[in-house]
Amino acid sequence: xSPHVPLAPITLILGGARSGKSALxxxxxxxxxxxxxxxxxxxxxxxxxxxxxxxxxxxxxxxxHTHEAxxxxxxxxxxxxxxxxxxxxxxxxDCLTLWLTNIMLAERAIGxxxxxxxxxxxxxxxxxxxxxxxxxxxxxxxxxxxxRFRDHAGRLNQATAAVAHxxxxxxxxxxxxxxxxxxxxx
Amino acid sequence: xSPHVPLAPITLILGGARSGKSALxxxxxxxxxxxxxxxxxxxxxxxxxxxxxxxxxxxxxxxxHTHEAxxxxxxxxxxxxxxxxxxxxxxxxDCLTLWLTNIMLAERAIGxxxxxxxxxxxxxxxxxxxxxxxxxxxxxxxxxxxxRFRDHAGRLNQATAAVAHxxxxxxxxxxxxxxxxxxxxx
Amino acid sequence: xSPHVPLAPITLILGGARSGKSALxxxxxxxxxxxxxxxxxxxxxxxxxxxxxxxxxxxxxxxxHTHEAxxxxxxxxxxxxxxxxxxxxxxxxDCLTLWLTNIMLAERAIGxxxxxxxxxxxxxxxxxxxxxxxxxxxxxxxxxxxxRFRDHAGRLNQATAAVAHxxxxxxxxxxxxxxxxxxxxx
Numbered sequence: 001x002s003p004h005v006p007l008a009p010i011t012l013i014l015g016g017a018r019s020g021k022s023a024l025x026x027x028x029x030x031x032x033x034x035x036x037x038x039x040x041x042x043x044x045x046x047x048x049x050x051x052x053x054x055x056x057x058x059x060x061x062x063x064x065h066t067h068e069a070x071x072x073x074x075x076x077x078x079x080x081x082x083x084x085x086x087x088x089x090x091x092x093x094d095c096l097t098l099w100l101t102n103i104m105l106a107e108r109a110i111g112x113x114x115x116x117x118x119x120x121x122x123x124x125x126x127x128x129x130x131x132x133x134x135x136x137x138x139x140x141x142x143x144x145x146x147x148r149f150r151d152h153a154g155r156l157n158q159a160t161a162a163v164a165h166x167x168x169x170x171x172x173x174x175x176x177x178x179x180x181x182x183x184x185x186x
Numbered sequence: 187x188s189p190h191v192p193l194a195p196i197t198l199i200l201g202g203a204r205s206g207k208s209a210l211x212x213x214x215x216x217x218x219x220x221x222x223x224x225x226x227x228x229x230x231x232x233x234x235x236x237x238x239x240x241x242x243x244x245x246x247x248x249x250x251h252t253h254e255a256x257x258x259x260x261x262x263x264x265x266x267x268x269x270x271x272x273x274x275x276x277x278x279x280d281c282l283t284l285w286l287t288n289i290m291l292a293e294r295a296i297g298x299x300x301x302x303x304x305x306x307x308x309x310x311x312x313x314x315x316x317x318x319x320x321x322x323x324x325x326x327x328x329x330x331x332x333x334r335f336r337d338h339a340g341r342l343n344q345a346t347a348a349v350a351h352x353x354x355x356x357x358x359x360x361x362x363x364x365x366x367x368x369x370x371x372x
Numbered sequence: 373x374s375p376h377v378p379l380a381p382i383t384l385i386l387g388g389a390r391s392g393k394s395a396l397x398x399x400x401x402x403x404x405x406x407x408x409x410x411x412x413x414x415x416x417x418x419x420x421x422x423x424x425x426x427x428x429x430x431x432x433x434x435x436x437h438t439h440e441a442x443x444x445x446x447x448x449x450x451x452x453x454x455x456x457x458x459x460x461x462x463x464x465x466d467c468l469t470l471w472l473t474n475i476m477l478a479e480r481a482i483g484x485x486x487x488x489x490x491x492x493x494x495x496x497x498x499x500x501x502x503x504x505x506x507x508x509x510x511x512x513x514x515x516x517x518x519x520r521f522r523d524h525a526g527r528l529n530q531a532t533a534a535v536a537h538x539x540x541x542x543x544x545x546x547x548x549x550x551x552x553x554x555x556x557x558x
Contacts, residue, residue, distance in 0.1 A: 014358055016323070016508030018526020048516075134357060136202030137388070138324020138510020139332045144234075146511050154204020154358075161358035169357055171506060171541055172386055172526075172533035174550040178360040200544055202509070320543060322388030324510020325518045330420075340390020340544075347544035355543055364546040 007032055007090060007127040008165035008180055014134050014157060020173030025092050025131045026060060027186040032127070034089020036064045037080055041099040043070045056094070069093075070102045074120045081124040090127050097133040100156055101149070110152050118159045132157055134169070193218055193276060193313040194351035194366055200320050200343060206359030211278050211317045212246060213372040218313070220275020222250045223266055227285040229256045242280070255279075256288045260306045267310040276313050283319040286342055287335070296338050304345045318343055320355070379404055379462060379499040380537035380552055386506050386529060392545030397464050397503045398432060399558040404499070406461020409452055410438045413445065413471040428466070441465075442474045446492045453496040462499050469505040472528055473521070482524050490531045504529055506541070 007028065015021035029036045038060060044050040057066070065088070069076035073093065080091055093099075103113050121128065136154050141147050161167045166180030175185050193214065201207035215222045224246060230236040243252070251274070255262035259279065266277055279285075289299050307314065322340045327333050347353045352366030361371050379400065387393035401408045410432060416422040429438070437460070441448035445465065452463055465471075475485050493500065508526050513519050533539045538552030547557050 012358070016506065016526065017512070018508055018523050018530070020526075020530050048519075134202065134509050135511050136204055136509075137320050137322075139321050139327050139336055140203070141511050142329070143514070147234075150511055151204050154202065154206075157358040158204070158206050161360055167358060167360055169362075171529075171550060172384070172539060173530040174533055174539055176362070176541075176548070176550060178357060178362060198544070320388065322390055323506050323508075325507050325513050325522055326389070328515070333420075337390050340388065340392075343543075344390070344392050344545040347546055353544060353546055355548075362548070364543060364548060 005031065005183065007129070009124070009127055010121050010164040011127070011129045011166040011168070011180075012157075012160050012164040013129060013131045013168050013170060014161075014178075015131075015170035016134055016137075019170045021131050021133075021170040022056060022094050023059070023173070024168070024170055024175060024185065025094065025129050029090045029092045029129055030061075030063065031186045032090045037088040037091045037126075038064050038066045039073070039076055039080075039091060039093045040066055040068050041070055041073065041093065041095060041102065043098075043102065070099070071106055071108070073099050074116050077120060077124055077128065081126050088126055090129065091124070092129045093131065095131040095133060096156060096160065097135070097153055100152055104149060104152065114152075114156050114159050118163050121160075121163050130160060130164070132160065191217065191369065193315070195310070195313050196307050196350040197313070197315045197352040197354070197366075198343075198346050198350040199315060199317045199354050199356060200347075200364075201356035202320055202323075205356045207317050207319075207356040208242060208280050209245070209359070210354070210356055210361060210371065211280065211315050215276045215278045215315055216247075216249065217372045218276045223274040223277045224250050224252045225259070225262055225266075225277060225279045226252055226254050227256055227259065227279065227281060227288065229284075229288065256285070257292055257294070259285050260302050263306060263310055263314065267312050274312055276315065277310070278315045279317065281317040281319060282342060282346065283321065283339055286338055290335060290338065300338075300342050300345050304349050307346075307349050316346060316350070318346065377403070377555065379501070381496070381499050382493050382536040383499070383501045383538040383540070383552075384529075384532050384536040385501060385503045385540050385542060386533075386550075387542035388506055388509075391542045393503050393505075393542040394428060394466050395431070395545070396540070396542055396547060396557065397466065397501045401462045401464045401501055402433075402435065403558045404462045408436045409460040409463045409498075410436050411445070411448055411452075411463060411465045412438055412440050413442050413465065413467060413474065415442045415470075415474065442471070443478055443480070445471050446488050449492060449496055449500065453498050460498055462501065463496070464501045465503065467503040467505060468528060468532065469507065469525055472524055476521060476524065486524075486528050486531050490535050493532075493535050502532060502536070504532065 013021045013025045167178040169176045199207045199211045353364040355362045385393045385397045539550040541548045541550050
């Protein structure tokens with residue numbers, strides 16, 4: 001995508017672990033004019049996660065501002081959308097799967113949270129790119145919590161895909177358009 | 187798909203857990219004229235499964251009749267196909283993966299069972315929609331039984347896809363046509 | 373693909389367990405003129421693996437020569453490419469995921485090995501077909517080593533896809549072109 005080809009209002013980028021989905025999302029955001037906001041849902045609760053966060057930050061240049069929203073994602077998106085002259089050109093949420101993990105750990109009502117998220121997205125005044133993991137294509141997990149997580153993750157992806165204008169599946173760094181126009185991607 | 191666009195004789199719908207594959211299969215069946223038969227392969231052996239079955243049943247309306255075939259799927263399909271004036275307009279089998287689990291637990295000869303299934307499908311006088319899980323895209327399971335299951339599930343999907351006229355992969359509720367015509371889906 | 377339609381110089385075939393990716397790779401290789409070389413990265417370290425190797429060999433006919441390269445894949449590819457009149461018509465590497473397992477077990481520097489592989493591919497004088505597993509679409513593994521493996525496998529697939537001219541994802545035996553021309557496949 002050459003610069004200034006306008007983004008769909010809501011873009012969902014789905015993929016597996018290390019599929020290149022975050023890198024594609026970042027290139028897509030950077031193809032837009034104006035400042036990019038990165039909404040990080042990760043919490044650095046161990047060394048492995050601290051390292052992953054540092055790797056992601058190192059890749060992004062200084063056109064980016066980072067906001068942290070491990071749980072209060074809807075409030076964060078609304079605040080950014082209402083920011084007046086401070087409003088960014090594009091918001092990238094990376095990733096919905098970690099947000100889901102965090103609200104499950106906080107024992108919030110998952111269905112209500114997913115509904116609030118998908119209800120707020122169409123009203124945002126800034127194009128938003130959401131990154132999410134596909135986790136349902138392996139063997140049924142032996143662990144009951146993992147099965148519950150997998151079910152919620154699947155429902156979250158379905159609900160988000162239903163309101164998104166563009167849904168792109170990424171494998172080995174390569175995009176596959178599941179919904180919306182198959183225009184050239186950056 | 188608008189009503190009365192005829193279904194392919196054999197349709198396979200593949201997807202991960204909570205991918206929306208059953209919902210797509212049901213919409214596809216309901217786009218056809220005549221009564222719909224739901225062939226359930228699930229057995230309610232625990233609470234989690236009882237709840238899943240109840241959720242699936244609640245979603246289907248009263249155009250549907252349910253038949254249970256946890257193991258004797260071929261006999262069930264042939265009986266429905268031979269039903270004369272009682273013959274349904276469409277048969278939906280949900281899902282092949284649970285049927286495979288059940289025949290593995292019953293220690294039947296898997297290869298023979300898969301062959302009998304794929305041999306019977308082309309002779310059915312009613313269009314059939316088969317739902318199946320893709321389970322081979324995660325890390326190799328540590329458990330040897332899970333590895334065996336994954337191998338059989340992959341072979342079952344390949345054998346069914348080979349005789350199907352239409353194969354649709356579903357992710358986040360969105361269809362991706364792998365085989366057959368990419369007509370509009372309901 | 374009818375015989376003699378030339379292969380892309382580098383083809384990557386991605387898929388899950390028992391997806392039919394090796395069979396597709398073999399049909400693709402056999403659609404080419406000249407002798408086919410099979411580069412096996414598997415080591416028969418247990419009965420299960422011995423059986424898998426035997427099954428794969430039984431399927432291939434006698435147009436094939438087998439070379440084993442569980443770890444020294446780059447050297448093997450270069451030797452085959454430099455073979456002068458002995459040079460094969462096509463090389464099939466099955467599979468990159470086992471090669472990665474082997475170099476991880478040998479405690480080699482993974483990043484360096486991946487870079488050496490992707491650097492050597494464009495210089496080969498023989499078309500090469502690489503088979504690799506997609507392993508990142510299940511739930512996050514509980515085992516830290518499995519998580520590390522999954523990360524490396526994702527990076528390996530991305531790096532290989534970046535230099536490949538044709539990338540095909542296989543599910544249930546059916547091909548889906550992710551990169552390159554969507555020509556008829558054998």
